Structures are given as C-alpha cells and as structure tokens.
Amino acid sequence: MTDIEEKFWREGLLVAGVDEAGRGPLAGPVVASAVILPPYTEPFLNKDSKRMSPKEREKAYERIKEVALAIGTAVVDSSLIDRVNILSATKIAMRRALEDLRHRFDVVISDFVKIEGFNCIAVPKGDEKSLSCACASVVAKVLRDKIMEAFHEVYPEYEFNSHKGYPTKRHRELIRRFGPSEIHRRSFRL
Numbered sequence: 001m002t003d004i005e006e007k008f009w010r011e012g013l014l015v016a017g018v019d020e021a022g023r024g025p026l027a028g029p030v031v032a033s034a035v036i037l038p039p040y041t042e043p044f045l046n047k048d049s050k051r052m053s054p055k056e057r058e059k060a061y062e063r064i065k066e067v068a069l070a071i072g073t074a075v076v077d078s079s080l081i082d083r084v085n086i087l088s089a090t091k092i093a094m095r096r097a098l099e100d101l102r103h104r105f106d107v108v109i110s111d112f113v114k115i116e117g118f119n120c121i122a123v124p125k126g127d128e129k130s131l132s133c134a135c136a137s138v139v140a141k142v143l144r145d146k147i148m149e150a151f152h153e154v155y156p157e158y159e160f161n162s163h164k165g166y167p168t169k170r171h172r173e174l175i176r177r178f179g180p181s182e183i184h185r186r187s188f189r190l
Contacts, residue, residue, distance in 0.1 A: 017132025
C-alpha cells in the first residue's frame with residue numbers, strides 16, 4: 001500500500017495524500033483531508049475507510065494522528081456545492097486541505113481527482129493503493145460523520161445520525177415528509 005509513495009520517498013520527497021468524504025450525500029458538506037506520513041511508514045490500514053466500521057475508523061483516526069507529520073482538513077458546505085457543483089466543491093475542499101497542512105510537501109497523491117496547482121498524481125482507487133491517500137480518506141470520513149451527528153442535534157427529524165445525509169430510502173422519505181432542510185443540497189435530486 002506504499003508502492004506509490006516509496007518511489008518518491010527514495011528520492012527524498014515528501015508525499016501528501018488527499019481525499020474527500022461526502023460527494024454523494026443529499027445533505028451536508030463535502031469534507032477533505034490531506035495527510036503527510038513520515039517516509040517509509042509501514043502500512044497500518046488494511047481496508048478502505050468505507051468498509052471500516054465506525055469503531056475501526058475511529059481507531060485508525062487516532063493512529064493517523066499519532067503517526068502523521070501533518071494533517072490538513074477543509075469543509076465546503078452545501079450552499080457552495082450548489083453554487084459551483086460537487087466536483088468543483090470537492091476540488092476546492094481538497095486544495096484547502098492541502099493548504100491547511102502548514103508543512104512542506106513535494107507530491108500529492110489523490111483519489112482520482114486531479115488537483116490543479118500541485119504536483120498531483122490522480123490515482124484511480126487511490127484510497128486503496130496509497131497509504132497516505134487512505135489515511136486522508138479515514139480522516140475526512142470521521143470528521144464528516146461527526147459533522148452530520150452534530151447536524152442531527154439541530155435537525156433530528158432527518159435522522160442524520162443514521163444515514164449521514166446519504167440518499168437512503170429512509171432519508172428520501174423524511175425529505176418528502178418535512179421538505180429539505182437548510183443543509184440539503186438543492187442542486188441534487190432530492
């Protein structure tokens with residue numbers, strides 16, 4: 001899971017992995033994270049963040065915070081998503097997460113999305129092939145889930161604590177019953 005990083009580490013270059021959580025939901029923000037690991041970090045994740053249980057993600061998140069040289073995060077809310085579209089909002093979030101690192105890096109590995117302005121390698125299924133990218137995926141998912149749990153306190157009728165804004169059958173039923181909330185994405189088919 002570090003084959004991509006290792007060729008850069010051998011050249012003395014630092015790698016930042018970047019990924020997002022929340023492109024597909026009907027509500028809430030898209031959250032991006034960027035992670036720089038020390039060169040030659042041994043892989044410590046064994047599956048994609050989407051296949052981890054919340055407890056496994058939390059444990060991985062704590063390990064990432066212990067190991068990482070730097071972690072950057074960014075949140076782009078539903079109103080900006082509606083104004084610029086989800087792909088543009090994702091790129092904005094990823095760029096902001098990289099800027100939030102406050103640590104030098106030489107190369108960016110992203111999960112499929114090319115980030116302009118950086119020496120970026122967009123890798124299909126990057127969160128499964130790059131440890132740095134996988135770590136960024138975990139951080140973004142954990143933070144987004146926490147945001148959606150907080151939104152559940154504000155809008156309990158939508159049950160965001162259970163579906164996190166994704167387009168489940170139950171979530172769609174609740175939108176039909178209560179109409180969209182302020183955090184629902186108007187540019188998405190609700």
